[in-house]
Structure formats: C-alpha cells, structure tokens
Amino acid sequence: MSSHNPQSNYKCEEFVADDVTSNKSNVTRKMLIKEYRKIGHGAFGTVVQAYITPDKETWYGPFAIKKVPAQTEYKSRELQILRMTNHPNVVKLEYFFTHLSPQDHKVYQHLAMECLPETLQIEINRYVTNRLELPLKHIKLYTYQIARAMMYLHSMGICHRDIKPSNILVNPESGVLKICDFGSAKRLEPDAPSISYICSRFYRAPELILGCTNYTTQIDIWGLGCVIGEMLLGQAVFQGQEPLLQFREISKLLGPPAKKFIFFSNPSYDGPLFSKPLFTGTSKERFEKYFSHAGTDGIDLLMKVLVYDPVERLQPKNILAHSFFDDLRNEKYFLPRGKTQPILLPNLFDFDDLELKILGDLIENIKPNYSINTNGSNEANENSNNNNNNNNNTNNNNANNNITSTPPPNFNTSDSTPVTSNTNSNDNSNNTNNP
Numbered sequence: 001m002s003s004h005n006p007q008s009n010y011k012c013e014e015f016v017a018d019d020v021t022s023n024k025s026n027v028t029r030k031m032l033i034k035e036y037r038k039i040g041h042g043a044f045g046t047v048v049q050a051y052i053t054p055d056k057e058t059w060y061g062p063f064a065i066k067k068v069p070a071q072t073e074y075k076s077r078e079l080q081i082l083r084m085t086n087h088p089n090v091v092k093l094e095y096f097f098t099h100l101s102p103q104d105h106k107v108y109q110h111l112a113m114e115c116l117p118e119t120l121q122i123e124i125n126r127y128v129t130n131r132l133e134l135p136l137k138h139i140k141l142y143t144y145q146i147a148r149a150m151m152y153l154h155s156m157g158i159c160h161r162d163i164k165p166s167n168i169l170v171n172p173e174s175g176v177l178k179i180c181d182f183g184s185a186k187r188l189e190p191d192a193p194s195i196s197y198i199c200s201r202f203y204r205a206p207e208l209i210l211g212c213t214n215y216t217t218q219i220d221i222w223g224l225g226c227v228i229g230e231m232l233l234g235q236a237v238f239q240g241q242e243p244l245l246q247f248r249e250i251s252k253l254l255g256p257p258a259k260k261f262i263f264f265s266n267p268s269y270d271g272p273l274f275s276k277p278l279f280t281g282t283s284k285e286r287f288e289k290y291f292s293h294a295g296t297d298g299i300d301l302l303m304k305v306l307v308y309d310p311v312e313r314l315q316p317k318n319i320l321a322h323s324f325f326d327d328l329r330n331e332k333y334f335l336p337r338g339k340t341q342p343i344l345l346p347n348l349f350d351f352d353d354l355e356l357k358i359l360g361d362l363i364e365n366i367k368p369n370y371s372i373n374t375n376g377s378n379e380a381n382e383n384s385n386n387n388n389n390n391n392n393n394t395n396n397n398n399a400n401n402n403i404t405s406t407p408p409p410n411f412n413t414s415d416s417t418p419v420t421s422n423t424n425s426n427d428n429s430n431n432t433n434n435p
C-alpha cells in the first residue's frame, strides 16, 4: 500500500476492546486490535490501519479504523449512516466499538472500515507533481463511480455534505473508487432546515454560500462538479479565500447569478449580488477555455453540473447516462498509472434492484455494449482478442477488498485470508471478515 503520508507523532497501540460489533452479523465480542500505521487524520479524528483478532490466531483486516471522540451527535450520525449503506462505491463499515484511550483517558468511537490505498487527492497530486494530466479515461472512470454512489445515497435521502478529493478513496491499480467520511452526512428531510455552514469552502454549492438552510442533496452534485474540474485542472477550480470571495470565483466562470436564485437560496440575504459580469464572452467560451482538454462531452457535462440553480443541476442518474461515459460503455479496459498493459475496468454496471428502479428507462443508455459475467468480470459480446490480458480484475468492487492478503507486520503467517498463525490455505474467496 502506498502511504497517505500524514506527518505523525501518533503512537500505534495494541489493545483489547470488549465490545467489537460486526456490522454484518451484529455479533459483539472481545477482540484484540493491532494498529500498525497512521494513514490519515482530519478535523475530527485519526485514521489508523489495523488488524483485528478474536483469538490471536485468525486475523481480520487490514482495516482503516477511524477514531473520533464518542458521544457527539455528529459522530453517532456517521455510524448510523455507515450502517445503513451497502454499495460498491461507498466505503464499507466492517466493525465498530468504543474504547477508552490510555493516552488522554477519553472514550473514542472506532469505525473499522475496508481500507483503500489512496485518496483521489493523492492521485491528483501525483499527476501534478509529475507535470502530467490525469488521463481522461481515469477521470471518466472516477466520475462515473462518484455519481453512482450519489445516486444510491441520494435515493435514501442521504446527503454527504463534504464531497472533496480527500474524502474519495481510490485504488489506482484497479480503478475502484469509494466515497468515505460520512462525518458531515445527514438524511435530509424535505421540510426540516439544516445548517448551511457545511462542506469545505472550495466545494461549497453557491446556495450554501448564500446561507440556504433548505438545500437538497444537489449540493453534493455541485461538489462532484468541483471534483471533476479539479481532476482536469490539477487544482481546485474555485479557490476563494473567504466565503463571499468563493462566490466571486464561481461567478467568474458561470457569470452573475439570477436574482431569483439568490432570493430562493436565502430570502433574507443582504450581501453583494455579484451582478456585474467578471468576464467577457459567454460562459460556454469560459468553460471551453478553462477545461480545454475535457472534450466536447466533458465540457457539456460540466456545464450541466456546475449550475447555480440546484433544480437545474443534473441528477446522478442523468450524469450516469451522459455521453461523457460512452468510452466506459464501449471498452472494457483501462491503463492504470505506470502500467504498460491495460487491465479490465471495474464492474461498473452491476446494478442492484434499487439502482435499476431509480434508473428506469435510462438503463438503456447506461448499460455497456458487452455482457458481464455473473462473477463480475466483463466479457465482450463480440469475439474480443483479450489474450494478452490475464489480469483477473473481476472486482465486484468491494468483493474481497478488505480480506487479508497481506499479513500484519511482525506476524509470521503465510499468504491467506483470514490470516491464521497455522494456516496452510491460500483460499481467500470467502469474505470471513465478519464472523
């Protein structure tokens, strides 16, 4: 796994937690937790990579364990939401428990999730550092999976409320992407107000900046537009140094907002109206200039996503059906970074009944031009000459993702799952993470 490279003075622990609950089976039992690497931190918590064992013989993991102070309303919501979700593009919760930290004697909630190697932020930065552009095919692949996750979450009323590249996990080797960090997420009720001071500044929808409290899940779609733009530019599209300057940055690209939009966002708004155009020419010309290598389809998609009026912003299902993703429907392969041989794309079309219901007739525009095996691998309808591709990237995205194929450091075990001290099995086909 490549490093998330946090500067860290965090001391990894080995400790026994009495009440470790499996999210899958609901069974609670005592487990030994062995942390061995800090992989991230944020405003609220620390994330460590760890293995878990009930008996010191069978090890489960690696997991990304997010530790946050327990008993805040904010954090119990994260657990609640993660427990409700089950989707290939949403990070999966495996175990959860609370534990008293010996370091500061505070109780922390621990969320043990499947662990992915990197964030989209790291992926973007790597290309920037190497003075390269993230290939358009990768941008399509990542965007599609974010939109698919949003279609699922939004159908349940769940708004993520903090979409940004560092809250999106990717495996650049397989192309799989999953949204993480549900610490700000909320199930929005139609008539219940929600705080507008949410979401990281560069990714805040314009209605949030104006102080809107009856926003919809479409604020996430704005965030998605910002993420697509960032993948194209290698840097955040709108970089205002304070909230109103953030709005100014947006209006430099989109043009002035309609007065109606300002009023509907916040009837008592009394700040600047940004009514003066900050550029000459049309906004289309501006989009074409900003995102010159996005292609006609990419620019068309961005112009339908980065839209002031949330009602006009594309819905996730219409994003999935957009022609920008036709490459993914027509071809089965992509070229991971640093590889010379293409590998199979993740299975992007294994929709469940809920997704099929949401998609309705749109499925005709979305489904691929090749058939998909039941094991999740993609197979062309036509006789494809894929004999140079023996990479079995079958990937029903989350299948086997957090199964232990690498034993924990200092554990003298062979390559098996779960890791057992006396194992001789190489069969990791069963996900035994949740006994």
Ligand SMILES: Nc1ncnc2c1ncn2[C@@H]1O[C@H](COP(=O)(O)OP(=O)(O)OP(=O)(O)O)[C@@H](O)[C@H]1O
Binding pocket: 004, 039, 040, 041, 042, 043, 044, 045, 046, 047, 064, 066, 091, 113, 114, 115, 116, 117, 118, 119, 162, 166, 167, 169, 180, 181, 182, 183
């Ligand atoms: N499942 C995971 N697999 C791998 N890395 C992860 C995982 N979950 C979180 N991380 C890493 O930890 C970082 C922080 O996680 P997260 O965003 O959930 O915490 P946070 O305290 O809410 O952060 P922030 O304040 O930045 O929103 C992520 O950016 C990522 O680098």
